[in-house]
Amino acid sequence: MFIPSTLIALLGVGGGLSLLVSTGVGVWGMTNTVFWGWDITNFVFWIGIGHAGTLISAILFLTRQNWRTSINRAAEAMTIFAVCCAGIFPAFHVGRVWMAWFLAPIPNANAIWQNFKSPLLWDVFAVSTYFTVSLIFWFLGMVPDLATIRDRAKPGLRKMLYGIFALGWRGGNRQWSHYEMAYLLLAALSTPLVLSVHSVVSFDFATSVVPGWHTTIFPPYFVAGAVFGGFAMVLTIMIPARAIYGLHDMITMKHIENMAKIILLTGTIVGYAYLMELFVAFYSGAIYEMEAFKYRITGPYWWAYLAMMSCNVISPQVFWFKKCRENLWVIMAVSMAVNVGMWFERFVIIVTTLARMWLPGDWKYYTASPFEIILFVGTIGMFLMLFLLFLKFLPCINIAEVKWTLRESDPHFDDLNDHPDDGTVKIPAYQAELPETTDKGTTV
Amino acid sequence: MSTTRKKVYGYLAEFKSASALYKAAEKVRDAGFTKWDCYSSYPIHGLDKAMGLKRSILPYLVFFGGMTGTITAFLLAYTTQVVIYPTVVQAKPTNFFTLPAFFPIMFELTILFSGFTTLFGLLGLMKLPRYNHPLFASKQFERATDDGFFIALEARDPKFSATGTKEFLAEIGGSSIELIEEEPA
Numbered sequence: 001m002f003i004p005s006t007l008i009a010l011l012g013v014g015g016g017l018s019l020l021v022s023t024g025v026g027v028w029g030m031t032n033t034v035f036w037g038w039d040i041t042n043f044v045f046w047i048g049i050g051h052a053g054t055l056i057s058a059i060l061f062l063t064r065q066n067w068r069t070s071i072n073r074a075a076e077a078m079t080i081f082a083v084c085c086a087g088i089f090p091a092f093h094v095g096r097v098w099m100a101w102f103l104a105p106i107p108n109a110n111a112i113w114q115n116f117k118s119p120l121l122w123d124v125f126a127v128s129t130y131f132t133v134s135l136i137f138w139f140l141g142m143v144p145d146l147a148t149i150r151d152r153a154k155p156g157l158r159k160m161l162y163g164i165f166a167l168g169w170r171g172g173n174r175q176w177s178h179y180e181m182a183y184l185l186l187a188a189l190s191t192p193l194v195l196s197v198h199s200v201v202s203f204d205f206a207t208s209v210v211p212g213w214h215t216t217i218f219p220p221y222f223v224a225g226a227v228f229g230g231f232a233m234v235l236t237i238m239i240p241a242r243a244i245y246g247l248h249d250m251i252t253m254k255h256i257e258n259m260a261k262i263i264l265l266t267g268t269i270v271g272y273a274y275l276m277e278l279f280v281a282f283y284s285g286a287i288y289e290m291e292a293f294k295y296r297i298t299g300p301y302w303w304a305y306l307a308m309m310s311c312n313v314i315s316p317q318v319f320w321f322k323k324c325r326e327n328l329w330v331i332m333a334v335s336m337a338v339n340v341g342m343w344f345e346r347f348v349i350i351v352t353t354l355a356r357m358w359l360p361g362d363w364k365y366y367t368a369s370p371f372e373i374i375l376f377v378g379t380i381g382m383f384l385m386l387f388l389l390f391l392k393f394l395p396c397i398n399i400a401e402v403k404w405t406l407r408e409s410d411p412h413f414d415d416l417n418d419h420p421d422d423g424t425v426k427i428p429a430y431q432a433e434l435p436e437t438t439d440k441g442t443t444v
Numbered sequence: 445m446s447t448t449r450k451k452v453y454g455y456l457a458e459f460k461s462a463s464a465l466y467k468a469a470e471k472v473r474d475a476g477f478t479k480w481d482c483y484s485s486y487p488i489h490g491l492d493k494a495m496g497l498k499r500s501i502l503p504y505l506v507f508f509g510g511m512t513g514t515i516t517a518f519l520l521a522y523t524t525q526v527v528i529y530p531t532v533v534q535a536k537p538t539n540f541f542t543l544p545a546f547f548p549i550m551f552e553l554t555i556l557f558s559g560f561t562t563l564f565g566l567l568g569l570m571k572l573p574r575y576n577h578p579l580f581a582s583k584q585f586e587r588a589t590d591d592g593f594f595i596a597l598e599a600r601d602p603k604f605s606a607t608g609t610k611e612f613l614a615e616i617g618g619s620s621i622e623l624i625e626e627e628p629a
Contacts, residue, residue: 045460049446060593085446103519105524107524107529111529112529112531113524113525113528113529114524115525115527115531115533116521116524116525116546116549117519117533117534117536117542117545117546119548120531121549121554122548122549125548125549125552125553125556126548126552128556129552129553129556129559130499131557132556132559132560133555133556133559136559136560136563137559140562140563140566144486144589147589148485148589148590150589151587151588151589151590152590154587164496164575167567167572167574168572168573168575168576168577169572169589170481170483170525170577170579170580170588171479171483171484171485171588171589172481172483172596173469173482173483173484173487173488173491173492173495174481174495174497175570175572176487176488176491177487177492177497177500178485178500178502178566178569178570179566180487181499181502181503182500182502182562182563182565182566183502185506185558185562186559186562189555189558189559189562192551192555193552195538196548196551196552196555200548200552203548205540211543221507254546256543268577286551292528310531350538376538399485400485400486400487401486403485403486404486404487406464408461409462409486409489410462410488410489411462411463411488411489411491411494412463412466413461413462414461414463414464415463426543432557
C-alpha cells in the first residue's frame with residue numbers, strides 16, 4: 001500500500017510537475033478562455049477535504065462532543081496533508097513557479113505591492129494561516145503522546161527523535177494547566193478560521209461579475225460542502241485504518257454512525273444550496289444568470305452536473321435508515337460517491353462557468369490533458385503516502401484524551417466506589433454521556 | 445578516589461490512582477509547599493484547584509498577540525495600498541474607505557499571530573523545550589506518561605527537609621519514594 005502510493009506520488013507529482021515547469025503551463029488543457037480547469041478544481045477539492053479535520057478537532061471540542069476524541073488526531077493529520085496537496089495547484093498554476101514569491105507581501109522589483117483588495121491575495125493569507133494554525137494545533141495536541149512514546153521506547157535513535165519532538169514534556173500539572181488553556185484557545189481560534197478559509201475561497205468566485213459565480217450564497221454553501229466532503233474523506237481513510245490496525249474499540253460504530261449523520265446533514269444543506277442557487281437564478285430575472293444555469297444542467301457538461309447531484313444529494317439520503325448507517329460497505333460506498341461528487345461540484349462551478357462567459361467568442365469546450373490527470377492522481381498518491389507515514393510513526397489516536405474519558409480518570413472515582421459490594425460502578429455525572437462499555441453503570 | 449557531590453532535586457513518590465493523587469495534592473497544598481508538581485499522563489479534572497494553581501495567564505498573552513496581528517495587517521494593507529503606491533484596481537477607492545476590503549487579511553493575520561502567540565507563549569510558560577530533566581533519571585518516572593501518578597517535592601522549596609519530607613510523602617499515601625539527584629554540573 002505504501003510503496004504503490006509513493007510511486008504514484010513520485011510519478012504524478014514529481015513527474016507531472018517537472019514536465020510542467022520545464023515545458024510550461026501549456027501542457028495542461030487550459031485554453032485562452034478557460035484559465036481555471038482541473039488545477040483550481042483540485043485546489044478547492046483538497047482544501048475542502050481539510051475542513052472536516054478542523055471541524056472535528058475544534059468545533060466538536062468546543063461543543064464538548066466527547067466522541068471526537070478517538071478520531072480527531074487522524075482527522076487533523078488529514079487536514080495537514082490535504083492542504084499540502086492543495087497548495088501545489090495554485091503555486092504551479094501561476095506558470096513560472098519561481099515567481100511564486102510574488103504572492104508574499106513584499107514589493108517586486110518595480111516596487112509594486114500586491115493588491116490587498118483582491119480575493120486572490122486574501123486566499124493566500126487564508127490558506128497559509130490555515131495551514132500554519134492547523135499544524136500548530138496538530139503538533140501541540142501530539143506532544144503528550146510523543147512523550148508517552150519516548151518513555152516507552154528503548155534507548156537509541158528512536159527515543160532521541162521522539163524525545164526531541166516531545167520537547168521534554170513531563171506531564172506535570174503545572175504544564176497541563178497551561179496546556180489545556182492553549183488547546184482551548186487554539187480550538188477557539190480554529191473555529192472562525194475554518195469558516196473563513198472556505199468563505200475566502202468562495203470569494204475568488206463570488207466577487208467576480210460572472211453569471212453563475214456572482215452569488216451571496218457561496219460562502220455558506222462552500223463551507224457546508226467542505227465539511228461534507230471532508231467527513232466523507234475521514235470515513236474513506238478511517239474505515240480501512242480501523243480494520244487494518246484493529247481499532248474497533250477506539251473507533252466504535254457510534255463514531256461512524258455519528259459521522260454518517262453529519263454527512264446526511266451537510267449533504268442535505270448542500271442539496272438545499274444547489275436548489276436555492278437555481279431558484280435565485282430564476283427569481284433574479286437576469287437572463288444571463290438563467291442561461292448560465294440552464295447551460296450547466298442541459299449543456300455539454302450535463303454529465304458533470306448529473307454526477308454532482310446524484311453523488312452529493314441523493315446518495316447520502318440512505319443515511320436516514322439506521323441499517324445503512326451501520327453497514328460499513330454502504331458507508332464506504334456513500335463516502336466514495338461523496339468524494340467523487342464533491343470533486344464534480346467544483347468542476348461544475350469552475351469549468352462550466354468559464355466555458356460559457358459573456359462573449360460568444362469566449363465559448364470553448366474544455367477537456368483536461370493527460371498531464372492534468374496525472375498530477376491529480378499524483379496528489380492522491382501523495383496524500384495516501386503521507387497518511388500511511390503518519391499511521392506508521394505517529395500516534396494515530398489521541399492517547400491522553402482517550403485516557404481522560406475512562407471512568408478511572410475521575411479524581412472522585414475511588415470515593416464513589418469505596419463499597420463496591422453490590423458490583424455496581426458509579427459514574428460521575430459529567431462522564432455519564434460517554435458510551436457504555438461492558439460494565440453497567442449508574443449515574444450519580 | 446574522588447567523590448562527586450550531587451545536588452538533590454527532590455523526592456518523588458508514586459500514588460496508586462487519580463483519586464489518591466488528588467487527595468495527596470490537597471494535603472501538600474495545605475502543608476504550604478510551593479515548589480512541587482503532580483505528574484499524570486492526562487489532565488486530571490479539578491487538580492488545578494487541589495494544587496492551588498491560578499488560571500493560566502495565556503489568554504492575556506494571546507489577546508495582545510492577536511491585536512498585534514490585526515494592527516500589522518491594517519498597517520501593511522493601508523500603507524501599501526493608500527500611502528506608498530495607490531493603485532486603482534476595479535475602480536475601488538484608494539483611501540480610508542478601502543478599509544472593508546482589508547478585513548479578510550486583518551482577520552487572518554489576527555488568527556495567525558494568535559496561533560503563534562499560543563505556541564510560543566505556552567512553551568515559555570511551561571519552560572519547554574528542554575531535552576533533559578532531573579526527573580528523567582528516575583526509572584519509575586517513565587510511567588508518568590503511561591499509567592503512573594506521581595508527586596515530586598523539590599529541594600528548593602523552603603518547607604523541604606531531608607527526612608521530614610520523605611515521611612510526609614509516606615504519610616499522605618505515597619509509595620516507592622525516591623530521592624532524585626541532579627546531574628553533576
